[in-house]
Amino acid sequence: MMAAAGAMPVPEVTRPCPVCGSGDESRVFAEARYDLAKLDSHAFASRKVPEYMHYRLVLCPTCDLVYASPVPSAEGLARAYDEAAFDSGEEAGCAARTYGRLLAGLVGGLADRGTAIDVGTGDGAFLGELAAAGFSTVIGVEPSAAPIAAAAERVRPWIRHGTFREEDFAAGEASLVTCFQTLEHLPDPAAFSRSAFRLLKPGGAVFFVGHDYRALPNRLMGRRSPIYDIEHLQLFSRRALGEMLRRTGFTSIDVRPITNRYPLHYWLKLAPLPMALKRRLCDAARATWLGRLQLPLPVGNLAAVGFKPADP
Numbered sequence: 376m377m378a379a380a381g382a383m384p385v386p387e388v389t390r391p392c393p394v395c396g397s398g399d400e401s402r403v404f405a406e407a408r409y410d411l412a413k414l415d416s417h418a419f420a421s422r423k424v425p426e427y428m429h430y431r432l433v434l435c436p437t438c439d440l441v442y443a444s445p446v447p448s449a450e451g452l453a454r455a456y457d458e459a460a461f462d463s464g465e466e467a468g469c470a471a472r473t474y475g476r477l478l479a480g481l482v483g484g485l486a487d488r489g490t491a492i493d494v495g496t497g498d499g500a501f502l503g504e505l506a507a508a509g510f511s512t513v514i515g516v517e518p519s520a521a522p523i524a525a526a527a528e529r530v531r532p533w534i535r536h537g538t539f540r541e542e543d544f545a546a547g548e549a550s551l552v553t554c555f556q557t558l559e560h561l562p563d564p565a566a567f568s569r570s571a572f573r574l575l576k577p578g579g580a581v582f583f584v585g586h587d588y589r590a591l592p593n594r595l596m597g598r599r600s601p602i603y604d605i606e607h608l609q610l611f612s613r614r615a616l617g618e619m620l621r622r623t624g625f626t627s628i629d630v631r632p633i634t635n636r637y638p639l640h641y642w643l644k645l646a647p648l649p650m651a652l653k654r655r656l657c658d659a660a661r662a663t664w665l666g667r668l669q670l671p672l673p674v675g676n677l678a679a680v681g682f683k684p685a686d687p
C-alpha cells in the first residue's frame with residue numbers, strides 16, 4: 376500500500392518543550408533537514424530504511440529532552456499515519472520478543488493482570504506476549520491501517536484502528552499500559568503519560584521503550600543515526616524520560632538501557648551507508664542464514680517503568 380506523494384505533513388505549529396513546558400529555545404540541537412520531494416508513504420512507517428531527515432530540533436535545558444519545533448498539526452500527522460506503509464513484520468516480531476523478556480520481570484510487581492493496553496501496537500506482535508503473560512484483556516491501538524492488515528489472525532480482533540484517545544477507555548481500568556518506539560511520534564508525550572496514569576488502577580504500571588539520543592551508538596553515528604527521523608517529534612535521554620514519568624506522578628521509576636535482538640539484515644538497514652548499497656546488502660543478507668541470524672546489540676534504546684502509587 377502506498378500513499379500519494381506529498382504525504383509528509385508540513386511543520387506549522389511552534390511549541391514549548393513537550394515534557395516540562397519550558398519555552399527556552401536558546402539551544403538549537405539541529406536545524407531542519409528534509410526534502411518534501413524525497414518522502415513517500417514509507418517515511419511514516421515503523422522500522423523503515425532511514426532517510427536522515429528531521430524537523431528543527433531544540434535541546435531543553437530544563438529536562439534534557441530534544442524536541443522538534445515547529446511540528447505538523449495533529450490532523451496532518453494522523454492523516455500521514457493512517458496512510459503509512461508497513462514493511463516490518465519480521466522485525467516487529469523480534470522487538471516483541473525482546474520486550475516480552477522484559478515484561479516477565481515486571482508483571483510480578485503489578486497489582487494484577489487485568490487489562491493491558493498497548494499503544495502504537497503496529498501489527499500487534501506484542502499483544503501475543505501480553506496474552507502469554509496472563510493478562511485477561513489485551514487491547515492494541517494503532518493509527519496505521521497497513522500493519523493491522525498484516526496482523527496475525529489471532530491478535531487482529533484485539534487491535535483498535537485509530538489514534539489513541541483516553542476517553543475510549545475507562546479510568547482506573549488498566550493494569551498495564553505499554554508504548555514501544557512510539558513516544559517519539561506523539562504530538563504531546565506528557566499528555567499521553569498523564570492519560571496512561573489516569574487509565575491505570577492503583578498499583579498498575581506503564582512500560583515504555585524509546586530511543587536514547589545520549590547513548591553511545593547514537594552519539595557515534597551522529598546525524599546518520601536512525602533516531603534522526605522526520606517522524607520523531609522528540610528524542611529522550613534517560614533523564615528526560617525519567618523526568619516525564621516523575622512529573623506525571625509515577626513512583627518506583629526505573630529507566631535503563633536495553634539490548635535489542637534483530638536479524639543481521641535489519642542492523643544493515645539501520646547502518647549509515649549509502650541507500651543503494653544498503654538496499655543491495657539488505658536483500659543479500661535476507662537471503663542467507665547469516666542475514667537471518669539474530670544478533671543482540673545495545674543500540675541505544677531505553678526501557679522505562681513507572682508505577683501508579685497504590686495509596687493516592
Ligand SMILES: [Zn+2]
Nearest residue numbers: 392395435438
Ligand atoms: Zn523540557
